[in-house]
Amino acid sequence: xxxxxxxxxxxxxxxxLCVGLDTDITKIPRHLLQEDDPVFEFNxxxxxxxxxxxxxxKPNLAFYESRGSKGWISLExxxxxLHRRKEVVFTIADAKRGDIGNTSLQYANAFxxxxxxxxxxxxxxxxxxxxxxxxPFLTFCNKWVILLALTSNKGADNFQFIKTDNQQNQRxxxxxxxxSQQWGSKDNMMYVVGATRAELLADVRKIIPDHFLLVPxxxxxxxxxxxxxxxGINKQCGLLVNxxxxxxxxxxxxxFAEKACNEAxxxxxxxxxxxxxxxxx
Numbered sequence: 001x002x003x004x005x006x007x008x009x010x011x012x013x014x015x016x017l018c019v020g021l022d023t024d025i026t027k028i029p030r031h032l033l034q035e036d037d038p039v040f041e042f043n044x045x046x047x048x049x050x051x052x053x054x055x056x057x058k059p060n061l062a063f064y065e066s067r068g069s070k071g072w073i074s075l076e077x078x079x080x081x082l083h084r085r086k087e088v089v090f091t092i093a094d095a096k097r098g099d100i101g102n103t104s105l106q107y108a109n110a111f112x113x114x115x116x117x118x119x120x121x122x123x124x125x126x127x128x129x130x131x132x133x134x135x136p137f138l139t140f141c142n143k144w145v146i147l148l149a150l151t152s153n154k155g156a157d158n159f160q161f162i163k164t165d166n167q168q169n170q171r172x173x174x175x176x177x178x179x180s181q182q183w184g185s186k187d188n189m190m191y192v193v194g195a196t197r198a199e200l201l202a203d204v205r206k207i208i209p210d211h212f213l214l215v216p217x218x219x220x221x222x223x224x225x226x227x228x229x230x231x232g233i234n235k236q237c238g239l240l241v242n243x244x245x246x247x248x249x250x251x252x253x254x255x256f257a258e259k260a261c262n263e264a265x266x267x268x269x270x271x272x273x274x275x276x277x278x279x280x281x
Contacts, residue, residue, distance in 0.1 A: 001090055001121045002142055003187045006212070007236045009055045009088060014272040014281060016237050017264060018056035018092065018214065020244030021046065021078065023063050027249055029256050039067070039074040042256075044081055046248050049261035053268035056090040056240050057082060058214075076117045083119065090240070091121045092146065092214070098126035098133045105136035112140045122146050124192060124214070127176050131183050138184050145189050147180055149173050150204065152194025152217040177207040186210045193232070195223025195241070201231035209234060216242045225267070229274040237280050243267060 001009075010016050021043055025033075028042045035041040047057065059078060064071035082091060097107040104125075111120045122144035125134055137145045150160060150173040160173040170178065177191065186208075193204055195217035204213070213232055217223035218241050225241060232239055243264075250259035275281045 001088075001144075003212070003236075005088075006055070006090055009090065010237050010275075011281065013053060013055055013268070014275060015053050015055055015268040016239045016241055016271055016275075017050075017054045017267055018058050018090075018240045018242040019046065019050050019054045019247055019264065020094070020216070020242050021057055021059040021063075021248065022244045023059075023074075023248065025067065027252070029252050029254060031254055037070075037074055037077065039064075039071070040077045040081075042248075043074070043078045045257040046260050047078075047082065047085075049257040050247065050264040051085065051087050051089065053264050054089065056092060056242075058092040058094050058242055058244075060094040060244075061096075079118050079120070091119075092240075093118070093120040093123040096124050096126050096148065097137075098129055100129070101132045101136055104133050105139075108137045108140060108143075112137075112143050122190065124148065127180060134180070134183055138188055143188070145184060146214050147176070147189060147191050149176050149191040150193045150197065150200060152196040152223070156194070174203065174207060177204060181208065186212075190214055190240075192216065195225075195228050198224055198227035198231050201228065205232060205234070210236075210238070212238050212240060214240045214242060216244075218243055225270055226274065229271075229278065233274070233278045233280070235280075237275065241267075241271070 023039050023042055025039055032038040032041050064075040093111045110116055111118050111123050124146045127147050161171050163169055163171050190212040193213045195215045215228050218225050247260050247263045250263045
């Protein structure tokens with residue numbers, strides 16, 4: 001999916017909602033455990049319930065890898081289901097990969113090559129090992145790297161806010177933003193920026209005014225959607241705001257899909273208002 005196609009998808013759905021498919025088999029409604037593939041069935045119903053208002057879906061790979069081969073089968077079936085639907089959505093592998101070049105290329109093939117059954121639009125990548133660990137992901141046409149920049153976990157303070165003796169006196173996350181622009185462009189690179197520090201989005205936008213940002217942390221983690229939009233929105237929206245637990249675990253009963261739809265629709269209506277407020281619609 002190109003940048004313009006993603007922007008048009010946001011406009012058509014009046015939404016910049018990304019639904020996180022962090023599907024934990026211990027948390028899904030118990031009646032689904034009777035299914036041959038409970039995780040896929042849960043995902044299928046969540047997708048059906050939310051696809052009218054979501055522009056993106058983000059499976060968190062840990063929840064699938066932890067189940068071994070069964071988890072990979074559930075993930076592949078989920079991706080095939082998304083590809084079969086008539087509605088277009090942006091798909092993100094929340095994998096946080098990043099290794100030496102040859103290894104990164106194999107990761108890129110695994111998640112991007114249609115022959116391997118996944119064919120994601122984007123993947124989250126850790127930048128710590130530098131350019132040669134990221135560049136293999138950028139060789140795929142119309143695929144995206146979503147680089148970890150400013151995360152919302154407590155441990156982010158360990159490294160991301162350290163200032164070094166560079167000329168700009170930048171913090172580490174700012175150096176990541178600045179340096180990585182030499183590797184990719186606004187047409188194939190996004191950044192993860194956590195919602196729990198929304199005011200820092202203003203600093204982020206000084207360095208990357210035009211890039212898309214994937215913003216986790218709204219909802220269960222306490223981030224404010226309105227603050228994220230106020231600090232982070234740009235002329236093409238430039239935001240994909242992820243919500244996982246608030247949507248997919250809105251109910252633990254047989255009405256889980258209906259409740260997920262209600263929660264996602266509520267968020268979409270808020271997003272529509274914010275898009276109008278910032279003259280995107």
